[in-house]
Amino acid sequence: MSKYPLEGVRIIALEQYIAAPYCTMWLADCGAEVIKIERPVGGDPRRNYQPALESEAGESVYGGFVTYNRNKKSVALDLQTPEGREVYLDLIKSADVVVENLKPGSVDKLGLGYDDLSKINPKLIYAAISGYGRTKELDGAYSGLPAFDPVIQAMSGITNLFGEEGGPPEVSPLALGDLFTGVMAGYQILLALFMRERTGTGQYIDAAMYDSLVALNEKSLMLYTFAGEVLSRGRDKYQAPYRTFAVNDGYVALITPNDFIWARFCKALGKEEWISDPKMADGRLRAANTDAWEPFVEQWMSERSSDEVVAALDKFGVPAGKVQTGEDLAKCEHLKARKALVEVDDPDVGPLLLARAPVRLSAMGEVRTASAPKLGQDTVDVLGAMLGYSEQRIDELKAAGAVA
DSSP: OOOOOTTEEEEEEEEOOSSSHHHHHHHHHOEEEEEEEEEEESSGGGGSSOEEETTTOEEEEEEEHHHHHHEEEEEBBBBSSHHHHHHHHHHHHHHHSEEEEESTHHHHHTTTSHHHHHHHHHOEEEEEEEOOOOOOGGTTTTOOOOHHHHHHHTTTTTGGGSSOSSSSSOOOOSSSHHHHHHHHHHHHHHHHHHHHHHHHHHOOOEEEEEHHHHHHHHHHHHHHHHHOOOSSSSSOSOOOOOEEEETEEEEHHHHHHHHHHHHHHHHHHOOOGGGGGGGGGSSHHHHOOGGGGGHHHHHHHHOHHHHHHHHHHHHHTOOEOOOOOOOHTTTHHHHHTTTTTEEEEEEEEEEEEEEOOOOTTOOOOOOOBOOOOOTTTTHIIIIITTOOOOHHHHHHHHHHHHHH
């Protein structure tokens, strides 16, 4: 019996950049067979996205590609050629899922959109990832526009939350729109696979980055709906403390989300009189009257290390955490114990420490650890073993420039 929940699920990944590759990588980590379709010349644009490591033989391995593409097969296929499109249609016949994030409308022009593919494979689940959505019945003012992550962060209102109070909005260095949309697309794929078990048919998934980040930014909508206020840069007006504090070896972050956690916090600092102070009676008052408590807290924090602060607060049941860096994560003993990082064995540069799919199923085996494929490395195997093409036909496709 398989220890991978998605073993036997075949996914054709007509993907590039981050959102779709991130989605399919996590599905591959959990056992799905992911066949990444790439242009014969250059492949996925992130194949040369810095930083890079170089092998002794001079092979460059780029972090911006490996981190989104492990455990996949790569087929170099030119869909602009009739022969290439024929190969693609043959792949679709045995596929369970297509994940695609090309420019809206491009696959339809080639006769390779969901309407075309579902005719030859009614059980096909087709996940289309785009900036603003691709369902014609739901077309809006932005439908069809291309979008990259910083644009969607700004449109969703999330950029308005990053940066210093009174300063300009800042784009998050994390690709939040790509990553969260990839997660949501994968979630919908699993829902569609579950529905197919009941109905026997596939369906179309319209995963929009704008929709996803607006859902992630739900607090902004809630605050405007309930209070007519615009959430922006700066301190929270409803809860305090809700920030980072400088300690003698860095920073710690904490929040007192309700009055009983605030009471615990006061006891931890030896300031029990604050509990009954009318200027600190609830979160909104504490946020408005920071001069009553913040100077003492800042001084108390600055005299201690992050470990000492976390231990002192934890003793009274107040959650707090050190502000960590990438180096801290790589060396974290807790993450090591949790097996939350995965060591990918790259054939050119050796072991690479990357974030593991955060999936914990008691009956599932450890996630697979194959590195990202070289461009087109699986073309011949997929066409031969999977599609049954003869060597002569594969050579003819190569000569026609349809595959590489």
